[in-house]
Structure formats: C-alpha cells, structure tokens
Amino acid sequence: MLKGLFKRVGATLRGHSVVGDELMEDLEEALIQADVKVTLAMEIVENMRERAEKQNITNPVDLFDILRSEVRNILKPAEAPLETGAYAPTTFLVLGVNGVGKTTTIAKIANWYKQAGNDVIMVAADTFRAAAIDQLEIWAQRANCDIVRQQHGADPSAVVYDAMQAGVGRSANLVIIDTAGRIHTKHHLMEELAKITRVVEKELGRPPDEKLLVIDGSTGQNAINQVKQFDDAIGVTGLVVTKLDGTAKGGIVLSLVREFGIPIKLLGVGETLDGLRIFSADEYVQAMFYDSENGEDEEADDLDE
Numbered sequence: 001m002l003k004g005l006f007k008r009v010g011a012t013l014r015g016h017s018v019v020g021d022e023l024m025e026d027l028e029e030a031l032i033q034a035d036v037k038v039t040l041a042m043e044i045v046e047n048m049r050e051r052a053e054k055q056n057i058t059n060p061v062d063l064f065d066i067l068r069s070e071v072r073n074i075l076k077p078a079e080a081p082l083e084t085g086a087y088a089p090t091t092f093l094v095l096g097v098n099g100v101g102k103t104t105t106i107a108k109i110a111n112w113y114k115q116a117g118n119d120v121i122m123v124a125a126d127t128f129r130a131a132a133i134d135q136l137e138i139w140a141q142r143a144n145c146d147i148v149r150q151q152h153g154a155d156p157s158a159v160v161y162d163a164m165q166a167g168v169g170r171s172a173n174l175v176i177i178d179t180a181g182r183i184h185t186k187h188h189l190m191e192e193l194a195k196i197t198r199v200v201e202k203e204l205g206r207p208p209d210e211k212l213l214v215i216d217g218s219t220g221q222n223a224i225n226q227v228k229q230f231d232d233a234i235g236v237t238g239l240v241v242t243k244l245d246g247t248a249k250g251g252i253v254l255s256l257v258r259e260f261g262i263p264i265k266l267l268g269v270g271e272t273l274d275g276l277r278i279f280s281a282d283e284y285v286q287a288m289f290y291d292s293e294n295g296e297d298e299e300a301d302d303l304d305e
C-alpha cells in the first residue's frame, strides 16, 4: 500500500554515475523534499559518506543498502506495541487536529480488537462538530461495536464519564475515545482534553493506557508543531501516521522519531476498516524503497497483506 515513498531519493541514486559530493548534495536535497528535516538529512548523508568511504563504494546504486540501514537505524527504536491496561478496560484516548483521520483510525482499531473477540466501546467525545457523533455511530455499526454518546454540544467529559462507568461496570476489554480536532480555540481544546484524561484517571484508577496522536502523513514539517503542542499539553504515548497510501513522502516519520522519540504505534493506509498496519521499521523501510530500487512504478504491497 505504501508506494515507494522515497521514489525521488532512488531516482537521485540512479541518476548519478559516480559517488561524490554532487551525488551527496542531491541526495540531501531529495531527502529534504521527502519531508526529512534538514538537520536529519544532513546527518544521514554524512553517515553515508563515511560508510561509503570506508567500504570503498564507487557505484551509486550500492548506496541503497547503506541508506536503507541508516533509515532503519533511525526508525527501529520507534517500534512498540500498544499498551494494555493492568485490568480492564484498556482505554485509548485519540487526539489530533481536525481532519487527520482520528475517527477513521478509531474505527479501524475498534474493528481489529472486536474481530479478535473483544468487547469494545467507542466513545463520541467530539461533541463540537455537528456531524461527528453520527459519523462515529456509522463506524460503530460497521465494526459491530457499542458506542457511548450524548447529544451534539454536550460536555465531552460527561460523555467520557458515562463511557468509563459502562466500561468499568462490565469490564469491557477496550474503551476508545474520539475527540474533537478543533473547538473555539486551541487553548480550549487542550483544556478539554486534559479534563477528559482526568475523568479517565478518576474512573479507571490510572490514566488512559494510550494517548494516541494521529498525524496526517502528508502534512510535512508542520507535523512537528502538532506533536509538540499535544505532547506539551497532554503527553503523547504513541503516534499514528495516516494517509500513507496517498501522496505522503514518508520522511516526516523519520523526523518525528528523531525529534520526539515517541513510538510510532500504527500506520493508516486506507479509508476502510482494513487500512491499518502495526508499525514495523523493517516493513516501512522495505515499502519506502520498493520502487526506488526497482525503478518501477509498481506499488509496494509489503504492508498490504
């Protein structure tokens, strides 16, 4: 599903006949174009230069292996499974600015747990946007999960309180909370999200097991500001990077891992319930470089199984 995100990087390597300064400069530029932040692109290229020299590499195409291992080394520490609570219900709070794919991701996660035989409650705590509750309701039907909701405009914390009562009361396996991407002001939003976490903590006896921040993979460097803001205000335990099936160039994932060290838990690779992948550094690298190396436009289907 990920379509050789690093296509241009591959084209750069193939477009040179010798390994030298010019290639390295072009490579750095290609990485930056693929949403790798400048300092990290410089670091990757510098490491490659050193390794190429040590190994006496003269054919640019032989740099693929080195680049792949550099990228893998950056991504590997970001692998981590979703947390499970010490006692039921495991509770996930899903955060992110508007339109990044929160609700869709929640439906995918809910469906995944439900398919594995779990009792899942979806929580409609985005009460700000008029259509949000109905949207979650439709997904709950598709995933065959329960939903806790109130009317449009209700206090999100009150919805979460109801959901925790229900979830704790019947020891549901998973409670997953949808939140608003935008309300009156950013400050209000962060306050509201903080209040929701306090309600979970009070009712559950521990904070949410995951505070998952959803990032649109095609956002570019602005994603760094988003992570910073949510992490400062709420604390983020894991990232979900969505829309990697689209025009995303993939480098933003490297930048985020390097900048924050927050695990990447899941990837979104489609608009339907099955468009969710567990993040694996190896698979991500394989998918990124797939058509780069082959010089073809075929899709990498490694993550599509």
Ligand SMILES: Nc1nc2c(ncn2[C@@H]2O[C@H](COP(=O)(O)OP(=O)(O)OP(=O)(O)O)[C@@H](O)[C@H]2O)c(=O)[nH]1
Pocket (backbone or CB within 6 Å): 096, 097, 098, 099, 100, 101, 102, 103, 104, 105, 126, 129, 132, 180, 181, 182, 242, 243, 244, 245, 246, 267, 268, 269, 270, 271, 275
């Ligand atoms: N191609 C693709 N589209 C996605 C993916 N995830 C979500 N989308 C689409 O992105 C759009 C927004 O998704 P939502 O799940 O409504 O996003 P949201 O963050 O809940 O948005 P708000 O509730 O408005 O803040 C929809 O059109 C989704 O189908 C993905 O992994 N791939």
Ligand SMILES: [Mg+2]
Pocket (backbone or CB within 6 Å): 102, 103, 104, 126, 132, 178, 179
């Ligand atoms: Mg939503």
